[in-house]
Structure formats: structure tokens, C-alpha cells
Amino acid sequence: xxxxxxxxxxxxxxxxxxxxxxxxxxxxxxxxxxxxxxxxxxxxxxxxxxxxxxxxxxxxxxxxxxxxxxxxxxxxxxxxxxxxxxxxxxxxxxxxxxxxxxxxxxxxxxxxxxxxxxxxxxxxxxxxxxxxxxxxx
Amino acid sequence: xxxxxxxxxxxxxxxxxxxxxxxxxxxxxxxxxxx
Numbered sequence: 001x002x003x004x005x006x007x008x009x010x011x012x013x014x015x016x017x018x019x020x021x022x023x024x025x026x027x028x029x030x031x032x033x034x035x036x037x038x039x040x041x042x043x044x045x046x047x048x049x050x051x052x053x054x055x056x057x058x059x060x061x062x063x064x065x066x067x068x069x070x071x072x073x074x075x076x077x078x079x080x081x082x083x084x085x086x087x088x089x090x091x092x093x094x095x096x097x098x099x100x101x102x103x104x105x106x107x108x109x110x111x112x113x114x115x116x117x118x119x120x121x122x123x124x125x126x127x128x129x130x131x132x133x134x135x136x137x
Numbered sequence: 138x139x140x141x142x143x144x145x146x147x148x149x150x151x152x153x154x155x156x157x158x159x160x161x162x163x164x165x166x167x168x169x170x171x172x
Contacts, residue, residue, distance in 0.1 A: 006168070015161075023170070030164045038161055047168055055167040063159025075158040083159065108162065 006050045013038055013046060039076050040113045041123040057113045059126070062134045065102035065109075072099055074109065074126065083126040088112070094128050106134040 003021040006028065010019045015036025020029045028047065032038055044054040063074045065085070072095055073082035087095045088111070101107060111128040 021168075023168075026168055026170075028164075028166045028168055030161075030166065032161045032163070034160070036160050037158065040161070040164065043164060043166060047166065053169040055169060057164055057166040059164045060162040061159045062162055 006047060006052060009046045009050050010043060013042060037076075039081065039123070041081075044116060044123060055115045058110070059113055060108060060110050061126070062106055062108045064106050065098055067099070081124060083113075083124055085109075085111075086125060086127045088127045088129050091129055094130070098128060098131055101131065101133070107131045108134050 003023045007019045007021045010016060010021075010028065010030060015033050015038040016030060017033045018031045021027070022029075028043075030043060040057055040059065044057075047054045061074065061076075061083075063076070065072050065074055066082075067073070068082060072085040074085060075082050085095060085098065087093075098107070098109070109126070109128055109131045111126045111130075113123060114125055114127065116123055
């Protein structure tokens with residue numbers, strides 16, 4: 001098991017542009033191609049299959065915020081799944097701002113996807129730190 | 138009922154656009170060593 005094997009395996013996911021793995025830092029930095037359908041879950045599964053344990057992830061994601069079951073979500077993976085958005089302790093009120101800003105246009109959202117739980121839960125939670133408008137078409 | 142069936146048919150045929158889904162731009166994933 002080595003950094004190169006993990007890097008090659010993640011690179012094979014359709015939609016992944018570049019992968020840099022540093023075992024010294026315990027970090028995999030992944031950049032994605034425009035229009036990809038890759039999910040955090042898929043990346044973590046590849047990492048797990050290559051003998052490593054994925055922990056917390058910081059992500060930048062672009063998309064439209066929708067309201068589902070009383071909460072804000074971000075559809076992902078072709079629309080079959082959704083990230084549930086949560087407020088970070090350091091940014092009170094950000095979800096309210098997000099709801100206002102995201103009603104009619106796509107946003108770029110930066111946040112944290114927590115470490116997966118024993119049953120894999122956590123990969124569909126996004127704790128929002130900040131957001132901005134997505135670049136125009 | 139007919140309306141729902143028609144909508145379902147259109148969805149399956151790809152005629153009704155699905156909601157745009159999010160795209161990952163960048164991911165910094167912390168990984169620990171071998172299990």
C-alpha cells in the first residue's frame with residue numbers, strides 16, 4: 001500500500017482531474033473536472049479499498065441549494081443523493097444567508113464533510129464555512 | 138394518475154430536465170495509514 005497506488009486509483013474515477021497524495025501530511029488533494037458527478041463517498045471508498053482510512057474532508061463544491069424535509073440540501077451525484085447542509089460553529093447565520101443567496105443561482109460552497117461513522121454515515125453531511133456566487137456561464 | 142404516469146414517462150425518457158446536481162471542485166481528504 002502506498003501513496004502512488006491511492007493516487008492512481010482515485011485518478012481512475014471519472015471526473016477526477018488531478019490527485020496529489022502526501023503520506024507525510026496524511027492528505028490527499030483532489031481536483032475535479034467541470035461537469036463531474038463524483039461524490040465524497042466514492043472517493044472515500046476508493047481510499048478505503050486501497051488500505052487507508054479516510055477522515056475529515058474539506059471540500060469546495062458548486063451547485064444549487066434546495067430545501068428538502070425542512071432543511072437545506074445540495075443535490076449531488078447526478079441528483080440521486082443530496083448533501084445535508086449544516087452551520088459551522090464559527091459561522092452562525094451562514095445557512096440563512098445561503099438560503100437567501102442561493103435561491104436563483106448556483107453557488108460555490110466551502111465546508112467540511114465529517115469523518116465517516118462506523119456505518120459510513122457522515123459522507124452526506126456538509127458543514128458550511130463560507131460561500132460565494134459561482135462564476136457566470 | 139395519467140398526469141403522473143406521463144411525467145414519469147417523460148422523466149424516464151429524459152425529456153424533463155433533472156435538477157442540476159452539485160459538482161466537487163476540490164477536496165482535501167485526510168487519510169490515515171493502513172488499517
